[in-house]
Amino acid sequence: MASDAARITELLSATTDSKQLRKAEQALKEEAKKPKYALVLLTIVSEERHALNIRLAAALAFKNFIRHNYVDEDGNYKLPADDVATIKKEIVGLMISSPPTIQTQLGEAISIIADSDFWERWDTLTGDLVSRLSDTDYKITNGVLEVAHSIFARWRPLFPSNGLNVEVLHVVDTFGQPFMQMLEVADRRIEENKNSPPALKGWLETMSLLIRIFYDLSCQDLPPIIETNLRAITGVLQKYMAMPPTPLLGGDEDEASPLETLKSDICDALQLYTNKYDDDFGEYVQSFTESVWNVLSSLGPEKRYDILVSKALQFLTAVASVRRHAEIFNNASILQTIVQKVVLPNVTLRETDIEMFEDEPIEFIRRDLEGSDTDSRRRAATDFLRKLLDNFEPLVTEVVSEYIKHYLEAGKTDWKAKDTAVYLFLAIAAKGAVTAAQGVKTVNSFVNITEFLQNHIAGDLLAGPGAHPIAKVDAIKFLYHFRSQLTKEQWDSAFNPLIQHLNSDNYVVYTYAAITVERVLYLTDDNGNHILTRKDIAPFAKGLLDHLFNLVEKDKSPAKLQENEFLMRCIMRVLIVMKEGMLESGLDDVITHLILITNIIKENPSNPRFYYYHFEAIGALVRYCGAAPEANLLPKLWATFSTLLLEDVSEFIPFVFQIFSMLLESSVLKELPGDFKQLVDHILAPGAWETRGNVPPLARFLAAVMPKAADMIVAEQKLEPILATFQRLLAGKKTEQNAFDILEAVVTSFPAAALDPYFTTILNLVFTKLQTHPTDSYKTRVARFYHLVSARGLEAGMGCDYFIKYAEGIQPNLFTPFYLTVVLPTTGSFARPVDRKLGVISYTKTLSDSSAFGTRYQKGWGFTCNHLLELLKNAPKVALGAGDEIVNEADVDDIGFGVGFTPLNTCKRSARDDFPEITDVEKWVTEYLTQANQRHGGAIAKYVQERLSPEAKAALSPYLKA
Numbered sequence: 001m002a003s004d005a006a007r008i009t010e011l012l013s014a015t016t017d018s019k020q021l022r023k024a025e026q027a028l029k030e031e032a033k034k035p036k037y038a039l040v041l042l043t044i045v046s047e048e049r050h051a052l053n054i055r056l057a058a059a060l061a062f063k064n065f066i067r068h069n070y071v072d073e074d075g076n077y078k079l080p081a082d083d084v085a086t087i088k089k090e091i092v093g094l095m096i097s098s099p100p101t102i103q104t105q106l107g108e109a110i111s112i113i114a115d116s117d118f119w120e121r122w123d124t125l126t127g128d129l130v131s132r133l134s135d136t137d138y139k140i141t142n143g144v145l146e147v148a149h150s151i152f153a154r155w156r157p158l159f160p161s162n163g164l165n166v167e168v169l170h171v172v173d174t175f176g177q178p179f180m181q182m183l184e185v186a187d188r189r190i191e192e193n194k195n196s197p198p199a200l201k202g203w204l205e206t207m208s209l210l211i212r213i214f215y216d217l218s219c220q221d222l223p224p225i226i227e228t229n230l231r232a233i234t235g236v237l238q239k240y241m242a243m244p245p246t247p248l249l250g251g252d253e254d255e256a257s258p259l260e261t262l263k264s265d266i267c268d269a270l271q272l273y274t275n276k277y278d279d280d281f282g283e284y285v286q287s288f289t290e291s292v293w294n295v296l297s298s299l300g301p302e303k304r305y306d307i308l309v310s311k312a313l314q315f316l317t318a319v320a321s322v323r324r325h326a327e328i329f330n331n332a333s334i335l336q337t338i339v340q341k342v343v344l345p346n347v348t349l350r351e352t353d354i355e356m357f358e359d360e361p362i363e364f365i366r367r368d369l370e371g372s373d374t375d376s377r378r379r380a381a382t383d384f385l386r387k388l389l390d391n392f393e394p395l396v397t398e399v400v401s402e403y404i405k406h407y408l409e410a411g412k413t414d415w416k417a418k419d420t421a422v423y424l425f426l427a428i429a430a431k432g433a434v435t436a437a438q439g440v441k442t443v444n445s446f447v448n449i450t451e452f453l454q455n456h457i458a459g460d461l462l463a464g465p466g467a468h469p470i471a472k473v474d475a476i477k478f479l480y481h482f483r484s485q486l487t488k489e490q491w492d493s494a495f496n497p498l499i500q501h502l503n504s505d506n507y508v509v510y511t512y513a514a515i516t517v518e519r520v521l522y523l524t525d526d527n528g529n530h531i532l533t534r535k536d537i538a539p540f541a542k543g544l545l546d547h548l549f550n551l552v553e554k555d556k557s558p559a560k561l562q563e564n565e566f567l568m569r570c571i572m573r574v575l576i577v578m579k580e581g582m583l584e585s586g587l588d589d590v591i592t593h594l595i596l597i598t599n600i601i602k603e604n605p606s607n608p609r610f611y612y613y614h615f616e617a618i619g620a621l622v623r624y625c626g627a628a629p630e631a632n633l634l635p636k637l638w639a640t641f642s643t644l645l646l647e648d649v650s651e652f653i654p655f656v657f658q659i660f661s662m663l664l665e666s667s668v669l670k671e672l673p674g675d676f677k678q679l680v681d682h683i684l685a686p687g688a689w690e691t692r693g694n695v696p697p698l699a700r701f702l703a704a705v706m707p708k709a710a711d712m713i714v715a716e717q718k719l720e721p722i723l724a725t726f727q728r729l730l731a732g733k734k735t736e737q738n739a740f741d742i743l744e745a746v747v748t749s750f751p752a753a754a755l756d757p758y759f760t761t762i763l764n765l766v767f768t769k770l771q772t773h774p775t776d777s778y779k780t781r782v783a784r785f786y787h788l789v790s791a792r793g794l795e796a797g798m799g800c801d802y803f804i805k806y807a808e809g810i811q812p813n814l815f816t817p818f819y820l821t822v823v824l825p826t827t828g829s830f831a832r833p834v835d836r837k838l839g840v841i842s843y844t845k846t847l848s849d850s851s852a853f854g855t856r857y858q859k860g861w862g863f864t865c866n867h868l869l870e871l872l873k874n875a876p877k878v879a880l881g882a883g884d885e886i887v888n889e890a891d892v893d894d895i896g897f898g899v900g901f902t903p904l905n906t907c908k909r910s911a912r913d914d915f916p917e918i919t920d921v922e923k924w925v926t927e928y929l930t931q932a933n934q935r936h937g938g939a940i941a942k943y944v945q946e947r948l949s950p951e952a953k954a955a956l957s958p959y960l961k962a
């Protein structure tokens with residue numbers, strides 16, 4: 001049944017209402033399974049009779065549908081061929097004719113399609129775009145250039161490759177000459193329309209898009225057509241860099257005009273060429289430096305100029321990065337001018353900054369500490385100053401220090417001046433990258449951190465309620481930046497005043513305090529030891545957590561409660577540092593708070609960072625307290641977590657199953673807790689596995705369930721559905737590792753008799769995939785699977801001969817090449833101690849108990865013994881509880897929330913040791929071989945004499961006692 005346009009329109013309308021959002025999204029997922037869904041969405045986008053918000057929702061839904069349903073992981077189309085052809089035929093024209101907000105969504109969709117299809121499967125696209133360019137209608141041309149830029153911009157972050165070079169050359173061959181022509185057209189039209197505001201704006205936007213495409217075409221290599229025309233192009237860039245502002249373009253204090261946007265785009269391109277093509281571009285750098293300096297010097301503090309100021313400073317930073325160009329700045333008087341005219345105006349707090357501090361505190365914090373201010377004046381000015389410092393450290397320090405002294409003196413009565421002084425000190429004191437883990441690692445040798453802390457920071461840190469909040473923030477931020485430079489004794493003195501700032505009634509002050517507390521608790525010395533330990537914070541822990549939860553819960557609306565991820569991150573860190581100490585520090589209160597928060601934010605999960613840290617916090621409690629009977633965590637979490645599953649809160653489901661898995665894995669119970677039994681049927685339904693992010697946690701949970709529910713699974717005939725899940729996951733490249741997680745749990749949980757009906761099929765699936773260019777990681781898992789069956793041995797009804805019987809049942813003599821080309825070489829490259837240990841056990845039992853190797857594979861017995869001896873040269877030692885001490889949460893900026901799987905590091909599973917009772921591998925090998933030799937009437941010793949070289953006999957002799 002084809003998708004229903006009226007029904008979809010109604011659902012799209014419902015997605016704009018937060019109360020109907022989740023149900024509408026679920027219903028749209030069902031519509032998406034019907035034929036022609038993507039085409040219906042495009043039709044809705046194209047029809048002007050619909051309200052703009054409905055058309056925008058359709059464009060957004062189309063983009064997301066294309067992202068997940070256009071091609072599979074192998075690049076094959078998931079949509080019918082005629083749908084694909086229609087989408088490609090219609091989407092470019094539709095984007096060009098759509099309003100800007102819709103253009104953005106369709107442009108991203110085109111970029112997604114281009115990722116898989118451009119250029120080989122969509123080789124007409126560039127020609128199609130060129131044919132649509134207009135010399136007279138800037139609206140059409142700008143639409144075409146938007147599409148082109150959305151495709152070409154994909155090249156910017158990519159590493160060079162032959163395929164990428166071919167693609168770029170294809171575009172340059174088709175688009176290069178029209179690009180040069182449009183550059184001339186746009187320049188001419190701007191001249192012709194200097195007194196016509198709408199057309200002037202439109203053609204300036206055209207020029208902006210052309211400069212962005214100039215960057216795109218040049219980002220990998222310098223195209224010949226641009227190299228040939230570089231002088232002409234730089235002439236255009238110089239002309240518009242120098243173009244004076246005109247009232248005709250309008251604009252207010254907050255919004256950049258098209259001319260300012262164009263100049264920003266030019267600065268971007270200048271930065272690229274200075275960094276990448278100095279041999280070709282170097283002769284132009286001096287004149288562009290003067291042009292950009294003149295622009296910078298003429299700009300006021302208004303917000304509309306922020307991006308232009310930032311981009312201009314980034315270009316100057318690029319100039320300072322090239323030593324021969326940096327000499328332009330190597331002069332005390334020039335540096336004074338730079339500090340006075342460029343650095344100071346752009347690091348001094350403006351009224352807009354203070355307004356943001358007061359009215360949008362969370363945005364102020366993110367821009368300042370989280371790096372989202374990459375285009376801010378302060379960040380760009382600081383980067384420029386630091387680059388100058390890299391080149392001329394004594395001179396820059398001397399010049400800036402004079403300004404710091406001046407502002408410190410003024411700061412005695414003016415907190416704004418003190419803020420400027422502290423900011424300048426932070427800018428010149430730090431050398432190299434400021435890391436998220438350690439803060440400032442290397443300090444300018446011409447400044448004294450401790451002296452500045454004692455003389456100018458400590459007072460603000462200890463100041464009472466009368467001090468300005470920004471002065472307190474500066475003091476806290478100083479500790480944050482230089483945290484790794486302070487000694488344990490200094491932190492012992494500073495920690496209590498720091499946590500007192502959590503009591504502030506100012507949002508930014510208490511949030512900065514939470515951020516700094518969290519980073520200090522994370523901080524380790526060069527030996528990996530925490531600067532502040534559980535012992536240091538245990539006296540504060542309960543009060544600290546209570547206060548942090550009160551701050552989080554001040555406003556219990558879903559959006560406001562999850563607004564401040566920094567508070568939740570601090571809660572998480574306290575729980576990680578306290579570990580099992582939470583059993584004595586208000587565990588029940590913490591769980592109550594976390595469950596309350598879960599129940600509120602599930603209504604509208606809107607801040608991925610917050611709920612990531614939130615579930616890490618729950619994971620920390622489970623990791624360190626979950627095995628303690630008095631914690632009794634499962635009943636406390638069950639009602640809320642089962643509701644999340646019932647209501648299909650898709651953002652939280654992967655987290656829920658990771659936490660459930662850790663609860664099961666840490667539980668001493670032999671049986672599956674009753675509550676979990678009802679989940680088995682749920683996760684065996686195919687629908688649960690359709691969402692990519694659910695696969696790893698579901699596979700892990702299923703693996704955790706099997707050892708505790710083996711009898712129930714066999715009795716209720718659920719083994720076959722489990723193996724069907726394994727088969728489905730094995731078929732996908734991205735899920736094959738999860739398939740083996742399930743298969744290994746099957747092998748270790750069920751007796752051979754239960755597996756007999758299925759083992760031939762299992763091996764057939766595994767071997768079939770081995771035939772088709774398997775990855776090294778796949779071969780590693782296959783070899784490990786073999787060793788698991790082999791090492792399970794006669795006591796489990798398995799062993800090497802069991803595997804051989806079923807392999808030979810598929811095809812005679814199949815085992816020999818498998819063993820020689822996959823098992824032996826792959827085992828030798830095992831990296832993890834647990835895997836090497838498994839290989840030792842498997843080989844030892846093969847030598848001791850396999851009748852096939854004893855009689856049929858006599859050479860193989862010798863090969864196996866030699867490989868065992870290789871493994872024993874560096875006998876594997878598996879550390880108990882490895883990885884339990886340090887938990888590093890993921891960098892949330894590197895996580896593709898909602899796209900894939902987000903692992904919880906507090907719930908990270910240690911490498912599984914299938915034979916934990918074997919602690920001394922060499923001793924075990926000796927005992928096992930010796931006992932086997934006795935058991936078999938000296939047969940092992942006989943094989944040694946007949947099948948091994950003298951060197952191998954000598955190497956094995958310590959392991960085989962008479």
